[in-house]
Amino acid sequence: LINIERLMNTIEESAKIGQLEQGGIGRLALTDEDKSMRDLFVHWLESTGLTVRVDDFGNIYGRREGKNPKAAAVLIGSHLDTQPEGGRYDGILGVLSGFEVLKVLHENEIELERPIELVCFTNEEGARFEPPILGAGGLAGVFSQDFVFTRQDKDGKVFLDELKRIGYHGAKDHRADNIYSYLELHIEQGPVLEHEKLDIGVVTGIQGMNWLEVKVTGQADHAGPTPMNMRKDSLMAAAKMIIEIKETIKKHDSEATVTVGRLSLLPNSINCVPGEVVFSVDIRHSVDAVREHLLGLLKQKIGMIAATEQVELEMNQIWETPASHFSSELIQCISESAEQLGYSHQQMISGAGHDAKYINEMAPTAMIFVPSVDGKSHCQEEFTRQEAIEKGANVLLNVVRKLAI
Amino acid sequence: LINIERLMNTIEESAKIGQLEQGGIGRLALTDEDKSMRDLFVHWLESTGLTVRVDDFGNIYGRREGKNPKAAAVLIGSHLDTQPEGGRYDGILGVLSGFEVLKVLHENEIELERPIELVCFTNEEGARFEPPILGAGGLAGVFSQDFVFTRQDKDGKVFLDELKRIGYHGAKDHRADNIYSYLELHIEQGPVLEHEKLDIGVVTGIQGMNWLEVKVTGQADHAGPTPMNMRKDSLMAAAKMIIEIKETIKKHDSEATVTVGRLSLLPNSINCVPGEVVFSVDIRHSVDAVREHLLGLLKQKIGMIAATEQVELEMNQIWETPASHFSSELIQCISESAEQLGYSHQQMISGAGHDAKYINEMAPTAMIFVPSVDGKSHCQEEFTRQEAIEKGANVLLNVVRKLAI
Ligand SMILES: NC(=O)NCCC(=O)O
Ligand SMILES: NC(=O)NCCC(=O)O
Numbered sequence: 001l002i003n004i005e006r007l008m009n010t011i012e013e014s015a016k017i018g019q020l021e022q023g024g025i026g027r028l029a030l031t032d033e034d035k036s037m038r039d040l041f042v043h044w045l046e047s048t049g050l051t052v053r054v055d056d057f058g059n060i061y062g063r064r065e066g067k068n069p070k071a072a073a074v075l076i077g078s079h080l081d082t083q084p085e086g087g088r089y090d091g092i093l094g095v096l097s098g099f100e101v102l103k104v105l106h107e108n109e110i111e112l113e114r115p116i117e118l119v120c121f122t123n124e125e126g127a128r129f130e131p132p133i134l135g136a137g138g139l140a141g142v143f144s145q146d147f148v149f150t151r152q153d154k155d156g157k158v159f160l161d162e163l164k165r166i167g168y169h170g171a172k173d174h175r176a177d178n179i180y181s182y183l184e185l186h187i188e189q190g191p192v193l194e195h196e197k198l199d200i201g202v203v204t205g206i207q208g209m210n211w212l213e214v215k216v217t218g219q220a221d222h223a224g225p226t227p228m229n230m231r232k233d234s235l236m237a238a239a240k241m242i243i244e245i246k247e248t249i250k251k252h253d254s255e256a257t258v259t260v261g262r263l264s265l266l267p268n269s270i271n272c273v274p275g276e277v278v279f280s281v282d283i284r285h286s287v288d289a290v291r292e293h294l295l296g297l298l299k300q301k302i303g304m305i306a307a308t309e310q311v312e313l314e315m316n317q318i319w320e321t322p323a324s325h326f327s328s329e330l331i332q333c334i335s336e337s338a339e340q341l342g343y344s345h346q347q348m349i350s351g352a353g354h355d356a357k358y359i360n361e362m363a364p365t366a367m368i369f370v371p372s373v374d375g376k377s378h379c380q381e382e383f384t385r386q387e388a389i390e391k392g393a394n395v396l397l398n399v400v401r402k403l404a405i
Numbered sequence: 406l407i408n409i410e411r412l413m414n415t416i417e418e419s420a421k422i423g424q425l426e427q428g429g430i431g432r433l434a435l436t437d438e439d440k441s442m443r444d445l446f447v448h449w450l451e452s453t454g455l456t457v458r459v460d461d462f463g464n465i466y467g468r469r470e471g472k473n474p475k476a477a478a479v480l481i482g483s484h485l486d487t488q489p490e491g492g493r494y495d496g497i498l499g500v501l502s503g504f505e506v507l508k509v510l511h512e513n514e515i516e517l518e519r520p521i522e523l524v525c526f527t528n529e530e531g532a533r534f535e536p537p538i539l540g541a542g543g544l545a546g547v548f549s550q551d552f553v554f555t556r557q558d559k560d561g562k563v564f565l566d567e568l569k570r571i572g573y574h575g576a577k578d579h580r581a582d583n584i585y586s587y588l589e590l591h592i593e594q595g596p597v598l599e600h601e602k603l604d605i606g607v608v609t610g611i612q613g614m615n616w617l618e619v620k621v622t623g624q625a626d627h628a629g630p631t632p633m634n635m636r637k638d639s640l641m642a643a644a645k646m647i648i649e650i651k652e653t654i655k656k657h658d659s660e661a662t663v664t665v666g667r668l669s670l671l672p673n674s675i676n677c678v679p680g681e682v683v684f685s686v687d688i689r690h691s692v693d694a695v696r697e698h699l700l701g702l703l704k705q706k707i708g709m710i711a712a713t714e715q716v717e718l719e720m721n722q723i724w725e726t727p728a729s730h731f732s733s734e735l736i737q738c739i740s741e742s743a744e745q746l747g748y749s750h751q752q753m754i755s756g757a758g759h760d761a762k763y764i765n766e767m768a769p770t771a772m773i774f775v776p777s778v779d780g781k782s783h784c785q786e787e788f789t790r791q792e793a794i795e796k797g798a799n800v801l802l803n804v805v806r807k808l809a810i
Contacts, residue, residue: 085625085672085680127674190630207629211675220490220784223664223687224612225595225756228655230780235665236651239644246641250633259628260640261675263668267490269532270616270666270685272783275490280675282628351630375635378677379625
């Protein structure tokens with residue numbers, strides 16, 4: 001079994017890097033905070049005798065050899081970057097529980113057939129560089145190297161420049177290439193497990209998602225002498241679109257979600273009628289056909305409002321990913337481990353994207369969820385109880401031992 | 406008469422400082438661009454033999470002595486700061502036309518009874534430091550010195566620090582204190598003069614205005630696993646408020662204007678339900694009782710939406726100024742000058758705030774408007790024709806000569 005005190009200590013150490021006032025973490029990908037966390041992580045890996053590599057996307061691996069060094073590796077991990085105001089477990093739990101699993105194997109001198117690789121993927125959140133899951137997507141070949149390297153943040157800073165700046169641009173031949181299976185422990189980030197009073201979620205797949213960027217162009221004008229009926233107010237048009245988007249989704253489907261998470265105005269001055277508004281749309285559903293239908297509907301509604309409000313409209317897709325379905329063998333294996341350990345469990349679909357989404361494209365993959373208090377995440381209030389963490393990490397250990405034999 | 410080529414040249418020189426791609430100017434108060442413009446302006450004043458002073462608010466004066474140096478001065482001017490994406494005439498026209506008037510008097514060796522002071526006021530736009538008209542308001546005693554000095558911009562930079570940084574924190578006893586009258590030539594910034602095919606607007610006063618800041622607090626959450634019916638989406642609530650504000654005003658009064666010009670989200674991340682939205686409300690009307698009634702109505706509507714959307718609400722007033730009524734003698738004097746020069750003219754009220762609004766509290770004040778093409782301003786498209794500028798500057802010259810004798 002895992003050592004929960006030790007695991008909680010490493011989580012505590014991580015939470016100091018980029019710590020925010022209300023207890024959360026702000027550690028956007030490839031910032032100075034991310035660098036500090038990576039440096040600490042590499043130090044931890046090395047002092048536990050693991051062999052460290054960094055690939056061209058900045059994904060960090062810590063490898064433990066197997067009795068058969070040629071055997072395909074069991075990969076475990078997640079990410080250490082966070083939202084601008086994120087929690088202390090999102091992603092971090094998967095990486096640091098994986099680290100704890102390796103320590104347990106190490107201190108008990110357990111030799112296994114297969115190598116085990118612990119991985120920390122780059123820019124999973126997508127909060128700094130869009131789209132999310134860039135490091136895992138690059139590894140899986142879903143995104144080309146050029147695509148990943150040229151992503152820009154809001155200030156125009158380029159992914160590759162920032163990766164080099166923090167010293168984590170490694171070698172292409174350091175990418176994981178012989179993967180037997182990938183396992184990711186993660187917080188649920190939703191309300192289901194808590195509501196159903198369950199210990200473990202056995203994740204069977206991940207919803208499909210689209211990200212759009214909508215640009216509404218009206219006419220900047222003076223807030224005083226410009227009569228109301230002579231304005232082309234881009235914010236008024238955008239406000240109508242935002243409400244219509246939500247109403248449409250709520251009316252048509254009870255499972256679908258839609259979110260406008262970022263929005264900016266030009267010139268954004270108190271006495272100027274806004275000339276331009278840019279906002280994002282995030283839409284998700286577990287059934288691709290439903291998602292695609294709803295997306296079409298949203299675009300149509302947005303277009304109609306643009307026409308009646310007489311503003312110009314541009315819509316660009318930033319990201320699309322269909323629903324993912326995980327390996328049934330691994331799903332089975334996780335259920336059995338939870339059962340053996342006496343933990344209550346249930347199969348479920350993830351509403352959040354994860355590194356597992358793209359690694360699933362290259363190797364058998366599945367995920368283990370533990371309950372989030374009040375279902376909260378992507379906020380400083382995100383919390384997961386110690387008992388829940390302990391159970392999740394024990395399932396991870398149990399499954400790893402079965403897979404690596 | 407004024408020399409229009411010379412005046413257009415100085416306007417052209419000014420437009421190079423903070424020039425934007427589409428021909429407009431970005432020269433926010435107390436930035437490096439503002440400093441460059443001030444340095445050039447001071448250089449111009451000195452090389453025309455004017456005595457330069459800077460007061461504690463950074464207002465710059467260029468003084469021409471009168472035959473009677475003890476006589477109260479005729480003050481003319483406006484401002485040289487702009488919106489983030491402003492035009493090349495807003496404020497600038499008043500300062501540089503005043504400068505042209507002084508040059509005409511100078512080259513013709515015309516000696517007048519009264520001193521004339523040309524003034525450039527600090528932070529008229531309010532786009533960087535809120536509220537607007539800070540320099541003129543400080544001079545008129547509408548704002549205390551402490552209030553002006555402690556204003557902060559969006560990044561928390563403080564007015565006095567920035568004023569010192571650019572080297573324009575002058576002496577309190579340099580404030581203009583013996584003012585016979587204040588005259589300000591300005592672009593109309595609205596569509597009336599152009600629509601009525603008039604040369605000159607004789608401004609009788611300025612609308613009353615309120616600026617509010619509205620803060621809507623919901624709950625940040627993950628855009629994926631958080632079901633639509635469990636969200637407290639602050640942007641959805643804000644969007645409803647923004648639409649309701651506009652509909653309410655349009656329904657109740659045809660003259661009133663309301664604008665939401667700046668808005669920001671927290672955490673402003675594409676896959677986060679927005680936890681907090683802060684937006685501004687600018688409301689204006691020429692009748693104070695109507696404005697106050699409408700403001701009450703808006704606050705009530707905003708409060709009702711906050712209640713139904715179950716978000717927390719904070720509303721703070723940033724600025725309030727009642728309607729201003731200018732000196733009837735000066736209004737008369739401007740009408741007569743326009744008449745003598747053969748320019749068509751009409752009395753009108755200003756929908757925009759101006760330095761004249763506050764100087765009117767300490768001395769007889771009036772304004773001269775010239776037409777804005779398409780009524781546009783606070784945008785790069787702002788434009789005023791050369792013929793219009795020439796007429797406006799000639800009226801200014803004519804009135805100054807009458808007042809200073
Ligand atoms: N787990 C997680 O929060 N991932 C970010 C990508 C997403 O938006 O789902
Ligand atoms: N003239 C001008 O644009 N002043 C800014 C203050 C206002 O918002 O009216």
